[in-house]
Amino acid sequence: MTEEARRWRSAAVVVGLTGLVAASFVSCEDNPDNRAVCVDPTEQVRVDDAQCDDSxxxxxxxxxxxYWYYLRSGSTAPGVGDSYRPGAGTYDSSSLSGSVERGGVDANGGTIKRGGFGGFHFSGS
Incomplete structure:
Protein backbone atom coordinates (compact mmCIF):
# COMPACT_ATOMS: atom_id res chain seq x y z
CA MET A 1 0.00 0.00 0.00
CA THR A 2 1.35 3.41 -0.91
CA GLU A 3 1.90 6.17 1.64
CA GLU A 4 -0.95 8.22 0.12
CA ALA A 5 -3.38 5.29 0.35
CA ARG A 6 -2.46 4.82 4.04
CA ARG A 7 -3.17 8.49 4.76
CA TRP A 8 -6.60 8.30 3.08
CA ARG A 9 -7.46 5.13 4.96
CA SER A 10 -6.37 6.66 8.28
CA ALA A 11 -8.40 9.82 7.58
CA ALA A 12 -11.49 7.72 6.82
CA VAL A 13 -11.18 5.88 10.14
CA VAL A 14 -10.81 9.16 12.09
CA VAL A 15 -13.80 10.73 10.32
CA GLY A 16 -15.91 7.60 10.94
CA LEU A 17 -15.04 7.44 14.63
CA THR A 18 -15.62 11.16 15.08
CA GLY A 19 -19.12 10.83 13.60
CA LEU A 20 -19.92 7.86 15.84
CA VAL A 21 -18.81 9.65 19.01
CA ALA A 22 -20.69 12.83 18.05
CA ALA A 23 -23.87 10.84 17.36
CA SER A 24 -23.67 9.16 20.75
CA PHE A 25 -23.49 12.53 22.53
CA VAL A 26 -26.46 13.87 20.60
CA SER A 27 -28.55 10.78 21.28
CA CYS A 28 -27.82 10.90 25.03
CA GLU A 29 -29.58 14.24 25.32
CA ASP A 30 -32.93 12.63 24.41
CA ASN A 31 -32.52 9.51 26.54
CA PRO A 32 -33.37 10.15 30.17
CA ASP A 33 -32.45 7.87 33.05
CA ASN A 34 -36.02 8.08 34.39
CA ARG A 35 -39.40 8.21 32.66
CA ALA A 36 -42.73 9.11 34.25
CA VAL A 37 -46.18 7.75 33.52
CA CYS A 38 -49.40 9.37 34.67
CA VAL A 39 -51.24 7.38 37.33
CA ASP A 40 -54.26 7.49 39.59
CA PRO A 41 -52.70 6.49 42.93
CA THR A 42 -56.07 5.93 44.59
CA GLU A 43 -57.02 3.25 42.05
CA GLN A 44 -53.35 2.25 41.44
CA VAL A 45 -53.86 2.35 37.68
CA ARG A 46 -52.05 4.08 34.84
CA VAL A 47 -54.05 6.74 33.00
CA ASP A 48 -53.36 8.67 29.81
CA ASP A 49 -50.41 11.08 30.24
CA ALA A 50 -52.61 13.97 29.09
CA GLN A 51 -54.43 13.71 32.44
CA CYS A 52 -51.34 14.79 34.41
CA ASP A 53 -50.50 18.43 34.94
CA ASP A 54 -46.79 19.20 34.44
CA SER A 55 -46.93 21.84 37.17
CA TYR A 67 -49.83 12.24 39.40
CA TRP A 68 -46.57 11.45 37.66
CA TYR A 69 -45.02 8.14 38.68
CA TYR A 70 -41.29 7.90 37.90
CA LEU A 71 -39.64 4.68 36.68
CA ARG A 72 -35.94 4.04 36.04
CA SER A 73 -34.69 2.42 32.88
CA GLY A 74 -34.99 -1.34 33.27
CA SER A 75 -38.38 -1.00 34.96
CA THR A 76 -41.60 -2.32 33.48
CA ALA A 77 -44.14 0.38 32.69
CA PRO A 78 -47.81 -0.58 32.84
CA GLY A 79 -50.10 0.05 29.89
CA VAL A 80 -52.85 2.66 30.13
CA GLY A 81 -55.66 1.10 32.17
CA ASP A 82 -53.33 -1.45 33.79
CA SER A 83 -52.52 -1.55 37.49
CA TYR A 84 -48.99 -0.82 38.65
CA ARG A 85 -46.86 -1.79 41.62
CA PRO A 86 -46.36 1.23 43.87
CA GLY A 87 -42.92 -0.01 44.99
CA ALA A 88 -41.52 -0.21 41.45
CA GLY A 89 -41.00 3.55 41.13
CA THR A 90 -41.49 6.77 43.03
CA TYR A 91 -43.81 9.75 43.15
CA ASP A 92 -40.98 11.92 44.49
CA SER A 93 -39.08 13.46 41.57
CA SER A 94 -36.53 15.06 43.92
CA SER A 95 -35.32 11.62 45.01
CA LEU A 96 -34.18 10.71 41.49
CA SER A 97 -30.66 10.83 40.17
CA GLY A 98 -29.97 11.41 36.51
CA SER A 99 -32.20 12.92 33.88
CA VAL A 100 -36.00 12.77 33.98
CA GLU A 101 -38.70 13.00 31.33
CA ARG A 102 -42.44 12.94 31.92
CA GLY A 103 -44.41 10.93 29.40
CA GLY A 104 -43.14 9.31 26.25
CA VAL A 105 -43.84 5.76 27.42
CA ASP A 106 -45.88 3.66 24.99
CA ALA A 107 -49.57 3.44 25.98
CA ASN A 108 -49.25 -0.38 25.84
CA GLY A 109 -46.47 -0.32 28.42
CA GLY A 110 -43.35 -2.47 28.34
CA THR A 111 -39.80 -2.48 29.64
CA ILE A 112 -38.02 0.85 29.64
CA LYS A 113 -34.52 0.22 28.31
CA ARG A 114 -31.50 2.28 27.43
CA GLY A 115 -29.84 1.02 24.28
CA GLY A 116 -26.21 1.20 23.18
CA PHE A 117 -24.54 4.61 23.10
CA GLY A 118 -27.37 6.08 25.18
CA GLY A 119 -30.09 4.89 22.82
CA PHE A 120 -33.52 4.56 24.36
CA HIS A 121 -36.35 2.26 23.43
CA PHE A 122 -39.33 0.43 24.84
CA SER A 123 -40.02 -3.22 24.35
CA GLY A 124 -43.71 -3.93 24.23
CA SER A 125 -45.41 -6.20 26.66
Whole structure:
Protein backbone atom coordinates (compact mmCIF):
# COMPACT_ATOMS: atom_id res chain seq x y z
CA MET A 1 0.00 0.00 0.00
CA THR A 2 1.35 3.41 -0.91
CA GLU A 3 1.90 6.17 1.64
CA GLU A 4 -0.95 8.22 0.12
CA ALA A 5 -3.38 5.29 0.35
CA ARG A 6 -2.46 4.82 4.04
CA ARG A 7 -3.17 8.49 4.76
CA TRP A 8 -6.60 8.30 3.08
CA ARG A 9 -7.46 5.13 4.96
CA SER A 10 -6.37 6.66 8.28
CA ALA A 11 -8.40 9.82 7.58
CA ALA A 12 -11.49 7.72 6.82
CA VAL A 13 -11.18 5.88 10.14
CA VAL A 14 -10.81 9.16 12.09
CA VAL A 15 -13.80 10.73 10.32
CA GLY A 16 -15.91 7.60 10.94
CA LEU A 17 -15.04 7.44 14.63
CA THR A 18 -15.62 11.16 15.08
CA GLY A 19 -19.12 10.83 13.60
CA LEU A 20 -19.92 7.86 15.84
CA VAL A 21 -18.81 9.65 19.01
CA ALA A 22 -20.69 12.83 18.05
CA ALA A 23 -23.87 10.84 17.36
CA SER A 24 -23.67 9.16 20.75
CA PHE A 25 -23.49 12.53 22.53
CA VAL A 26 -26.46 13.87 20.60
CA SER A 27 -28.55 10.78 21.28
CA CYS A 28 -27.82 10.90 25.03
CA GLU A 29 -29.58 14.24 25.32
CA ASP A 30 -32.93 12.63 24.41
CA ASN A 31 -32.52 9.51 26.54
CA PRO A 32 -33.37 10.15 30.17
CA ASP A 33 -32.45 7.87 33.05
CA ASN A 34 -36.02 8.08 34.39
CA ARG A 35 -39.40 8.21 32.66
CA ALA A 36 -42.73 9.11 34.25
CA VAL A 37 -46.18 7.75 33.52
CA CYS A 38 -49.40 9.37 34.67
CA VAL A 39 -51.24 7.38 37.33
CA ASP A 40 -54.26 7.49 39.59
CA PRO A 41 -52.70 6.49 42.93
CA THR A 42 -56.07 5.93 44.59
CA GLU A 43 -57.02 3.25 42.05
CA GLN A 44 -53.35 2.25 41.44
CA VAL A 45 -53.86 2.35 37.68
CA ARG A 46 -52.05 4.08 34.84
CA VAL A 47 -54.05 6.74 33.00
CA ASP A 48 -53.36 8.67 29.81
CA ASP A 49 -50.41 11.08 30.24
CA ALA A 50 -52.61 13.97 29.09
CA GLN A 51 -54.43 13.71 32.44
CA CYS A 52 -51.34 14.79 34.41
CA ASP A 53 -50.50 18.43 34.94
CA ASP A 54 -46.79 19.20 34.44
CA SER A 55 -46.93 21.84 37.17
CA UNK A 56 -48.57 19.54 39.76
CA UNK A 57 -46.75 18.73 42.97
CA UNK A 58 -45.59 15.21 43.69
CA UNK A 59 -48.17 12.86 45.21
CA UNK A 60 -48.23 13.20 49.01
CA UNK A 61 -49.87 9.86 49.78
CA UNK A 62 -53.26 11.37 50.63
CA UNK A 63 -54.50 13.57 47.79
CA UNK A 64 -56.76 12.46 44.98
CA UNK A 65 -56.19 13.09 41.30
CA UNK A 66 -53.56 12.09 38.77
CA TYR A 67 -49.83 12.24 39.40
CA TRP A 68 -46.57 11.45 37.66
CA TYR A 69 -45.02 8.14 38.68
CA TYR A 70 -41.29 7.90 37.90
CA LEU A 71 -39.64 4.68 36.68
CA ARG A 72 -35.94 4.04 36.04
CA SER A 73 -34.69 2.42 32.88
CA GLY A 74 -34.99 -1.34 33.27
CA SER A 75 -38.38 -1.00 34.96
CA THR A 76 -41.60 -2.32 33.48
CA ALA A 77 -44.14 0.38 32.69
CA PRO A 78 -47.81 -0.58 32.84
CA GLY A 79 -50.10 0.05 29.89
CA VAL A 80 -52.85 2.66 30.13
CA GLY A 81 -55.66 1.10 32.17
CA ASP A 82 -53.33 -1.45 33.79
CA SER A 83 -52.52 -1.55 37.49
CA TYR A 84 -48.99 -0.82 38.65
CA ARG A 85 -46.86 -1.79 41.62
CA PRO A 86 -46.36 1.23 43.87
CA GLY A 87 -42.92 -0.01 44.99
CA ALA A 88 -41.52 -0.21 41.45
CA GLY A 89 -41.00 3.55 41.13
CA THR A 90 -41.49 6.77 43.03
CA TYR A 91 -43.81 9.75 43.15
CA ASP A 92 -40.98 11.92 44.49
CA SER A 93 -39.08 13.46 41.57
CA SER A 94 -36.53 15.06 43.92
CA SER A 95 -35.32 11.62 45.01
CA LEU A 96 -34.18 10.71 41.49
CA SER A 97 -30.66 10.83 40.17
CA GLY A 98 -29.97 11.41 36.51
CA SER A 99 -32.20 12.92 33.88
CA VAL A 100 -36.00 12.77 33.98
CA GLU A 101 -38.70 13.00 31.33
CA ARG A 102 -42.44 12.94 31.92
CA GLY A 103 -44.41 10.93 29.40
CA GLY A 104 -43.14 9.31 26.25
CA VAL A 105 -43.84 5.76 27.42
CA ASP A 106 -45.88 3.66 24.99
CA ALA A 107 -49.57 3.44 25.98
CA ASN A 108 -49.25 -0.38 25.84
CA GLY A 109 -46.47 -0.32 28.42
CA GLY A 110 -43.35 -2.47 28.34
CA THR A 111 -39.80 -2.48 29.64
CA ILE A 112 -38.02 0.85 29.64
CA LYS A 113 -34.52 0.22 28.31
CA ARG A 114 -31.50 2.28 27.43
CA GLY A 115 -29.84 1.02 24.28
CA GLY A 116 -26.21 1.20 23.18
CA PHE A 117 -24.54 4.61 23.10
CA GLY A 118 -27.37 6.08 25.18
CA GLY A 119 -30.09 4.89 22.82
CA PHE A 120 -33.52 4.56 24.36
CA HIS A 121 -36.35 2.26 23.43
CA PHE A 122 -39.33 0.43 24.84
CA SER A 123 -40.02 -3.22 24.35
CA GLY A 124 -43.71 -3.93 24.23
CA SER A 125 -45.41 -6.20 26.66
Missing amino acids: ADDYDGHSTGH
